[in-house]
Amino acid sequence: MLAQEIKKDIGENIYKCYQCIKCTSGCPTVYAMDLSINQIMRALQLGKDDLALKSKTIWLCTSCWTCATRCPQGIDITSVMDFLRMRAAKMEIRDQQAATIAGFNQIFLDSVRSHGRIFELGMIIKLKMMTRKIFQDLGLGLRMILKGKIPFAPQRVGHMREVRSMFRRIREIEGRKV
Amino acid sequence: MNQITEDFEPQIVAFCCRYCAYAAADLAGSSRIQYPPNVKIVLLPCSGKVDELYLLKAFEAEADGVYVAGCLEGTCHFLTGNLRAKKRVQYVKSLLDEVGIGGERLEMYNLSSAEGQRFAEIAREMTERIRALGPSPLNQRKSKEGAIK
Amino acid sequence: MNFSGYGTVRNFSEMKGTELKESSEKTGAVLVVGGGIAGMQASLDLADSGFKVYLAEKSPFIGGKMTQLDKTFPTNDCATCILTPRMVDVAENKNIELLVYSEVEEIKGYGGNFDVKIRQKATYVDWSKCTGCEECVSKCPAKIDDEFNQGLGRTKAISLPFPQAVPKKVTIKREFCHFFLKGKCRVCEKVCQLGAIDFDDQDQIIERKVGAIILAPGYEVYDAHHSPEFGFGRYPNVVTSLQFERLLSAAGPTGGHVQRPSDSQKPKRIAFLQCVGSRDQDHGYCSSVCCMYATKEAILAKEHDPDVDVDIYIMDMRAFGKGYDDYYNRAVEEYGIRYIRCRPSAIKEIPQSKNLLIKYQEGREGLRTEEYDLAILSVGLGPGSSSLSLSQKLDLQLNEYGFYQSDPFQPLLSDKPGVYVCGVFTEPKDIPESVIQASGCAALAAGLLAEARGSLVLEKTYPPEKDVSAEEPRIGVFVCHCGSNIAGVVDVNQVAEYARSLPGVAYVETDLFTCAQDTVLEMREKIKEHNLNRIVVSACTPLTHAPLFQETMQEAGLNPYLFEMANIRNQCSWVHAREPEKATEKAKELVRMSVARAAHLEPLTKFPMPLNHDALVVGGGISGMTASLALADQGFEVYLVEREGRLGGIANRLHYVFENQDPGELVTSLARKVEEHPRIHLYLHTELKKFSGFVGNFRSILSRRTDDGAGEEIEVEHGAIIVATGGQEYLGPDYGYSRDVRILTQLELEEKIASNGSVLQGIKDVVMIQCVGSRTKVRPYCSRICCGEAVKNALRLKEINPEARIFVLYKDIRTYGFMEKYYTEAREKGVIFVRYDDEHLPEVIVAGGRFGPKSGSNEHQRETEKQAAPHTQDMAFSVGQPEPTGHSTAATMQGRGETSASEQYWDSLTVRFYEPILDEMLELHPDLLVLSTGVVPSEGYEELSRLLKAPITQDGFFLEAHVKLRPVDVAFEGIFLCGLSHYPKYIHESIAQAQAAAGRAATILSKKFLEVGGAIAEVDSEKCVACLTCVRVCPYYVPIINVEGVAQIDPAACQGCGICTAECPVRAISLRHYLDEQIIPKVESLLAGVV
Amino acid sequence: MKVGYYPGCTLNSTAEEYNISARKVCASLGIELVEISDWTCCGASAAHAASHLMAVALPLKNLLAYQKLGPDTLVLPCAACYSRFKAAAYLYPAHEEEMEEIFREKYDQALEIRSLLNFLTGEELLRSIKERVKEPLTYLRVVAYYGCLLTRPPRITGEEQYEYPTFMEELIGELGAEPLDWSYKTECCGMSFSLSAPELVIKLCGDILRNAKDVGANVIAVACPLCQANLDTRQREVEKRYQVNLDLPILYFTQLIGLALGMTPAELGLRKHLVPLRV
Ligand SMILES: Cc1cc2nc3c(=O)[nH]c(=O)nc-3n(C[C@H](O)[C@H](O)[C@H](O)COP(=O)(O)OP(=O)(O)OC[C@H]3O[C@@H](n4cnc5c(N)ncnc54)[C@H](O)[C@@H]3O)c2cc1C
Ligand SMILES: Cc1cc2nc3c(=O)[nH]c(=O)nc-3n(C[C@H](O)[C@H](O)[C@H](O)COP(=O)(O)OP(=O)(O)OC[C@H]3O[C@@H](n4cnc5c(N)ncnc54)[C@H](O)[C@@H]3O)c2cc1C
Ligand code: SF4
Ligand code: SF4
Ligand code: SF4
Ligand code: SF4
Ligand code: SF4
Ligand code: SF4
């Protein structure tokens, strides 16, 4: 059961949730979610792990910490959302919007892995290719490039070897855990 | 007739229970809420002490208006006194109607001791009402004065 | 007469860790700390039963938080109406020394003998001179925020806290006074004609010796600034519930017009946010009163303006007290108040309109936004600002929340012998609970100090009364200027002149302040000098001032009933300030009326009536035993009557409470003490057969079943009676109870856990259903104990098998007060709570069919329950139910929507219920189904009610005289009640109430004589035709038809309302002091102009 | 005064003007910013959703570099980076062993990590800013927008005023502008969803921008490049969607300080904003 793993992994006890709905009523993006935040908590309490993992909700969370800051039971919901995303990243995501967000995260980390820093233009292009909506934000992108906001070339860090070895070791440790 | 009503200062007797109505009148005082001076209070332990006899005596003695004020319903200091009073007032009202004095010259009010404002309102309301009705038909004194003017 | 109230009596009180020094004499005085409703109650009870009381109150007035409330739930009694007379009683009681504006500085000594030092703060006003005329207040230039009105109004640096404040004296707040700040002003000093201002006033240290200390320092409300997401302090239209009380109050800053602060408009949409500063990670407890007070405030808002819409954002509606669910239901059904099950995250303000936006989600609905004109934060009850320093002075340990949490089996004792605790200081609670605890503390302190009872009380003696009956009226009229309060409007001299012309008036004077100390002294001389036999004071209100003048009369040898007041201030000069001539006319009329009545007044005496000092206690459960011990410890003889052959009642079936104590041990130890107590006469197998008499002198016949089956009758006389007949478990056929061995009640489960918990180790799935037999159409009340019981037992099951999955199906979880901690703990351990409502009741499917709650039947209980019981005895309890074929329970719980029909599980136990959060039906096959059955009254309650003439509620619980302020008294004087017979309650609450009942009974039993007479009703037996009208109408059941066949009114029991006098068709009853011949002349004199 | 400085990726790209103005302002206050030449990305906005270890390791890599460098205070202009650094420092003890395995070195946990805003609004610096104000911004009515990450969660940021911070308003007041009260100072703007879920950002920014307009602001002050980007670049779409006229320039607080200290708009990179500040 995920609830147990959450407790073990990040020390959050989701059973403490008494369904006061404070998290949901303050979440900035809940209106676009399929399950509300408290429903995610309930699903976890009832052992309906798939319901939580397959939800669009976890991807639409902006990690704004509103819920975690205000939960009367002090549950760090934001970290629970992170946890669920980590788990769900390995699964197929059907919802287009959720997939885009998940894809963005991946592209972001890829950028860090290969440049040490992020490369916006590259990311934008990759993201647009992934979602096949190249033209959607073109106007805005153009304006930003004109304003000199988006550089054409990636920044690079001097010692990329260190960065790569860091990523490698992280993968090793995580591999051991599973 | 018109003139009579204009110069007419009705005499009004208010039977007030000690725990709510009288205390509310006191509070109207401490809060300096102004109302016409026509109302004179008779203090009773409970509005339930109001006797039909008192009400009738007051009219007989030429009061132009009378009212009884007790605690809010359900909160009578003596549990049910104000409900008893209400019934009696109702009954005397019908008597007054029958004898032609008019039941509207008699009223029952309920208020809490924190309602100084309400006490003043009631005093105003009753004074206006009786002023509009004119002197009680039993009121020889006032009618005569009116006639002279 | 076995008189035991006074004198030296052996004391049997067993103190916790007794440190009492044996030899020393005890001091017959008690220090009460805190003058809220709790402290006042304790003071009055003690002072009325022979002890000297020092009441130390931090603020300059008594009454505590209740003074700020508008009305009070669940009766909607006006707080001022019920509180003001109490405050006056405290102030007038000769055995209470009021030390306001005072805090405890130091406490030394031990139970029986303490030395206390109290710091009385400087008021900068000589209170012996100040008459509270407020002339200074109107002239003081220093305007400050009005603390009493929660900052919603303004007041002055010198001020009276509020109009009805007791004592009615002004205080200078040094920190705001221009003189103290800048060295200039002294306006008040110039204005005060009594020279009461004293800028050199100093703090005083007052030292007193006391035998016991009662702590009742109350609470502070949560500071809503600490929840900035709600914008309190920034958004003008976000107010706290206490501020809203002031806005509702007719005496508040807006004169009772509900207005929103930003623009003084009437709000049309109001939101309440519950649990602000309660039930969260920083405040792990429930404040217990805010669900109810929000409901009250919502109802009042609706009554002010029926068009207003009120939404209450709430988690659980905690209406667990007597009549509370009824109140809640009315709020929903009659007033249309909407309860939204959501805790909003934040409040946002619309800049232009200053309206407020609240987002919420309910059920499966999406997020919605609602706009309000006014939002009210239901702030929690936190520890008092001085609780900590106070407890440190006594070396007492506060709990994690800052309250003093006492031992549940000794709820009113502190860890320090001789120090007792009550009110919100020990846990958030409402007014009745606070009053109950206070009376209980009084009983315990009286028990400790029994031998010193009466040693320090004052019995004031007056010179012999002059017989004036034969004299013609010689009326003295004292016309008061009240500074300029009266004289500024009314021509006082004209009034005095006029008074001289009235018949019967022998003396008239005018005074600057009639109530000033020296004037009062002179009045005594004037009475003698002019041989006055009636007094009329033409000044302010008799409600506050009559006692002062009446005492003066007594000192001058005049009967205090020969007194009358004309209220020419509150009812004349103050309210007709713009019409001075008319006001003067009216003042004359008022004086004329008073003189007319005074002429007909007659002296009245209260005469002593002997009484019996023994008590009868009916019911030998925890409540009955506790009450008996509390009385016997005070030195009274007690007859304790128990129907069964064994003491302990329902508690014999309880085995543990939250704090791990064993109720069984409690029962055993109480029973032992009862049996060994030389003053307790125990009658087992005995019931009350006949009952007659009046307070102080009751006569009862008990009937005892003897071994030979015959039975005997015993006659006892007693002065008071305590009803402690308890209650029992509801045992209806709901949810298949008695159809399947796996279906138990909580008590049955508790017995099982206690007898052999290990058989439960294999239990995997448990379902508990709450509100079984409670909160239904037939029994609409909440049984109060079952939520806690379920949580308690769930925790035990988790201890036995941490892996067990426990589902609690509930309507509202009502773990109020500190119990919330255990609700949290249960969830932490994985217990899952699922809400249901009347539209979605759980369903149980067993071999015999499908079952829901059986709430339709009309019987009070009985038929079904007793028959249902036997199966519990021969129940072979099997562990590990056969797994139902097909789905495993886990499988059913996991995937979504797998809610297949389940007739196929005929051999299994199935519970089907709706899960509202995910909006789906769930099905479980538990190993155990536990029904949280409620409490119903004991058998025979109706007979007992008839016998005692003690009324009962629709639900069969005995009715108290006044829900708020007389929670253990029965309307019929001399009868008291406690425990489950009053309403379901936990053990600690039963104990406190039992001690309270004993304390209240002691106020009667401890008297040498009952003072009877005065302004009470009297029957003229010549006129009475025995029509029974008075018997029917008296709200206190006083009149009876006696052996002579005429009505008789017991002077000790009559409350003096006069209702019977007005109803009697042949005018056979008269109310002394309000005789027709005293009232009618008053009316006639007004109108006729002459007497 | 010397302090460590971590600009973060965005300050080197989309939020260059924040970097420029921050450096200018610090220089004029006599603060020396010590930056490591090859800092790496802290992973803000994505790493925490992908891997616990990465979320801690990415900032930690930089912290390890700084702890060798000297100044014991590290300031971060970007609220997102600040949040990740704080979180990493907070979570470090729980992951100490793993981190040692990754980096073969220990973090001594002695660094004080502060946001640039918090740093510059400290008592002393605030006073020194006040003293240097040459051109009070009396023409500006400003709402301070903190966003989610500058103060939340308090457990990690250690911030006491996490729901309703006021230190930016204090600064604004000292600069001669009028700080306005409003309801959205810590609301979420949609953060990194600007690219991946722009519809969401438009809605969230819409709420924020409209409330700012309603309380009468003519500028929004920010301390985070993500906030700036969302509120600035999505403003046209918000106007279109809600049929309102906003025209609210989104300025970094450092730009406001710069203006008050007498620097020119061009110096402060104001031209990079899509919604221009018209004076
Ligand atoms: C908004 C609101 C509405 C409420 N409505 C209701 C209602 O409708 N019905 C109901 O039953 N209950 C209601 N309550 C609860 C009710 O107020 C309490 O139950 C009750 O006041 C408790 O009385 P108390 O005497 O224990 O405490 P308090 O009323 O707090 O009195 C304590 C007194 O002790 C004094 N004191 C404190 N410390 C010291 C010290 N060190 N030395 C000397 N004196 C000290 C204080 O000044 C105070 O006068 C409401 C509460 C709130 C907040
Ligand atoms: C189902 C249930 C569960 C409970 N669970 C808890 C819990 O978990 N924790 C907790 O703290 N409290 C609990 N309680 C409450 C607790 O049991 C009581 O508060 C406490 O036992 C005090 O009861 P009592 O003395 O008022 O009444 P009882 O225990 O009912 O005693 C009344 C006594 O009066 C006798 N009697 C009745 N009528 C007459 C008569 N006419 N003449 C003579 N004698 C008579 C009865 O035989 C009985 O002995 C529970 C109560 C019930 C019913
Ligand atoms: S705020 Fe916390 S307790 Fe409330 S529903 Fe959300 S997670 Fe549960
Ligand atoms: S952290 Fe995520 S789930 Fe929580 S309020 Fe913010 S967006 Fe919603
Ligand atoms: S004027 Fe004097 S007597 Fe009157 S209230 Fe003030 S101090 Fe008291
Ligand atoms: S001296 Fe102080 S209290 Fe007196 S009037 Fe002046 S400001 Fe008011
Ligand atoms: S649940 Fe408790 S704390 Fe919350 S509002 Fe109700 S009574 Fe108050
Ligand atoms: S289970 Fe009992 S205590 Fe809980 S709400 Fe129902 S009746 Fe009340």
Ligand code: SF4
């Ligand atoms: S009402 Fe009057 S007549 Fe009737 S019984 Fe009572 S006293 Fe007698």
Ligand code: SF4
């Ligand atoms: S005066 Fe009131 S209390 Fe006394 S007997 Fe008559 S009705 Fe009863």
